[in-house]
Amino acid sequence: MSLDMGNLNLSQQNEEAKKIIFRSRPWATAIILIGGVVALILSIGLSVSFGVADIKFTTVWEGIFHYNADLTQHQIIQELRLPRVLGGAMVGTSFAVAGAIMQGMTRNPLADSGLLGLNSGAGFALALCYAFFPSMPFLYLILYSFLGAGLGAGLVYGIGSMVRGGLTPLRLVLAGAAVSALLSALGEGIALFFRIGQDLAFWYAGGVAGTSWLQLKIMFPWVIAAVIGAIILSRSITMLSLGDDVAKGLGLHSGTVKLFSTIIVLILAGAAVSVVGAVGFVGLIIPHLTRKLVGVDYRLIIPCSAVLGALLVILADLAARMVNPPYETPLGALIALIGVPFFLYVSRKEGREL
Known part of the structure; x- marks a missing residue:
């Protein structure tokens, strides 16, 4: 009898899980994706236009689509500002x-590459x-960033799992x-x-000012x-976000999904950190708002997190x-000014629910 009740409860959980999986808000998604892409294009134009030397929007258009190497403003657009803005978009994404992947996979609303050791490991x-290896090509720097992010994640999960009661x-x-x-x-000791220290100072501060087309070319296919x-x-x-038991009841191979998800997270975090440096809280704020x-x-x-993350970093860089x-x-x-209060709010909210 108890076995039948257990199977019944599991069946009910699976039905509820299916309802949750297929419950969506397509109208909100459409608004975010369409509005986000439009806002992203406008923010790219603003970010390229404004700076130490302001450039007219017409000049920005010409500098992007009708480049003239003899004009100084066109050189500023193509060699400095455009790779910076596109780098910021890729980093935010x-x-x-x-x-988003970390929060869904671990069922931890506080999961973020900056908070869980990935950024510091890559650094x-x-x-x-x-x-x-001071003259190492950027491609190898990205690869070592992946390994460093993996080291940070491994230490965090290893230490967190050592105590009684699990992670x-x-x-x-x-x-x-x-x-x-x-x-x-x-890293600072090294x-x-x-x-x-001077070579790493800008990395520790976090920023996309030094982004080059070569970095974007290498980073783009990975991202x-x-x-x-x-x-x-x-x-x-x-x-997975519904729990391992429910996921297995729905026929999911949890171990395989977690492995591939972890690889994707390491690639994204490693590539982003190698370009922008120690920038946190983007992966905490955006998935929460999107949910x-x-x-x-x-x-x-x-997909909505990808668009909103790119928008946040571009606008934050413009504000910076x-x-x-x-x-x-x-x-x-600048992002930490938003991220720290948001982190405290989420921590307090989760603490009350526990």
Whole structure:
């Protein structure tokens, strides 16, 4: 009798899970994607136009589509501002999609590549590269960033799982804070010992000012492939977000999905950190806002997060240039002004629910 009741409960859970999976808000998704893409195009135009030297929109249009190498403003557009803006868009997309996957996979609303050791791990790997291989090509820097992000994630999950009771959301965040502090301190120690602090100073502050076309060319296929992979896995991630038991009841191979999802997160976080540096909270803020707007179906959350993440970083970078011109405010600090209160709000809300 109890076995039958257990099977009945599991069947009911599976039916509820299916309802949740297929429950969506297509109208909200359409508004976000269409409106987000339009806002993204406008923000790219604004970001290219405004700076230390303001450039007219007509000149921006000509500089992008009718480039003349003899004109200084066209050179500024093509060599400095356009790669910077496109780099910011890719970085925002990477952090937001990585955060969405992590939150769905771990069922932890506080999951974010910056909070769980991935960013600091990638930064530690970059510090080693700058110290021992200062002339290393950017392609290899990205690869080492992937390895560093994997090191950070492995330490966080390993430490968080060592104690009795397993890995809880609170332990995950605490372990992430400890590992992030450790790897950041080691990276700064390497920078001081090998006198490469100036090379890493901009990375620690966070920013996309130094982004080049070469970096974008190398980064682009990694990010596109990872985002496509995330969209392919999005339905499975929705099942995982409902719990392992429910996911297995729906026929999902949880281990395989988690493995591929982790690889995608490492690629996205590693590529983004290698370009922009220590920028956090994008992957925490954007997935939360997206879930509020479109629901819990990750087939909608992931593409919407990609668009909104790109928009957030572009606008934050534009604001960073306009707060105190001609000097630039660090992008990481500006996003943290939003991210820290948001993190405290989510932490308090989750603590009340527990």
